[in-house]
Amino acid sequence: MEELNQLASLNGEQLSAYKDMAIEYGVLYGGKLLMAIITLLLGLWLIRYLVRGLDRVLKAAKVEDTLASFLDKLASITLKVLLLVSVASMVGIKTTSFIAILGAAGLAVGLALQGSLANFAGGVLILLFKPFKVGDYIEAQGHSGTVKEIQIFNTVLHTVDRKTIIIPNGNLSNGSIINFSLSPIRRVDMVFGISYDDDLRKAKAILQRLVAEDDRILTDPASQVVLSALADSSVNFSVRAFVNAPDYWDVFFEMQEKVKLTFDEEGISIPYPQQDVHLHQVEKTA
Incomplete structure (x- = not known):
């Protein structure tokens, strides 16, 4: 019975000691903990407000949506990390080693992701400078x-x-x-070859007429039909015509067909590379 009374007395003393310790720590850290909680809540509210303001600024500056979203998230994460470090220091947690660990981890990740970081930097530059x-x-x-x-x-x-x-x-x-899309117009460059035996002036006049008849080809800047080369197998004309960018391929392909059909009708030939082989008979002597 005495042992039970001693044990009860001992437990009461321990409880009293724990109670005193709790009161002591409450007085010592209670105020700091309360301030840390208030700072955390106010900080999160302020970060949300700042990120929204940043988003409005980026939209007003007409920054690409992809980059704007990324910058919003980056700013939010960075500010929250800084807030947590500040709150931890307020309650007495030493943050020097924590910051050193974050720095070392950041360096390691940076070295491991050099290619990805280069692609990230390139993406930011592309989205900024467009x-x-x-x-x-x-x-x-x-x-x-x-x-x-x-x-x-x-x-x-x-x-x-x-x-x-x-x-x-x-x-x-x-x-x-x-x-190719920065300018509203593009130049269509085409080369057409005729035989050396064909009428040079007639072929040039046909090409000029076909260019003039196509309503999609612009008059300003003016088109050009010039003799560009005396090649091995043909006399080459270069046709340079300016068109609206959406009409580029339609004009290019249709002009090839028109020129071939018109040359056939007008008796103008389009030569192809060929070689003449001459055989010489050598007389044998007895």
Whole structure:
């Protein structure tokens, strides 16, 4: 019975000690914890407000939606990490080692993802400086096609034969880009050859007439029909005609057909490479 009384007395003393300790820690850290919670809540509200303001600024500046969304998320994550570090330091947690760990982890990730970071930087540059936009027809990195999507890491092209080409933005931003859609007009360059025996003036007049009859070919800038080369098997005329960009391929293909049919009707031949082989008989002596 005495042992039970001693145990009860001991438990009461321990409970009292724990109670005193709890009161001591409550007095010591309660205020800090309360301030940390208030700071966390106010900080999250302020971050949400700032991110919304940033989004409005980006939209007013007509930044691409993909880049704007990424910058919003990046700003939100960065500010929240800084807020958590500040709150941790308020309650007495040492953040120096934590920051060092974050720095080391960031360096390791950066080294491991060098290619991806280069593509990310390229995507940001493309979205900021806009050398092309969705819907433009471009040629880059040995490929050509219509831009269907500009992502943070890659750009997606669709070719005329419905292939999908994905080009990393790092290579794209560091290489040459031909944008065929920046100008509303394009020049159609065509070469037609005639035989050396054909009437030179007649062939030139036919080409000039065909160009003048096509309503899609612009008069300003003026078109050109010039003799460009005396080739091995033909006399070559270069036809340079300016058209609205959407009419480029229609004019190019239809003009090939018109020229061939008209040359056939007018007796103008289109030669092809050929070789003359001469055989010489050698007399044998007895």
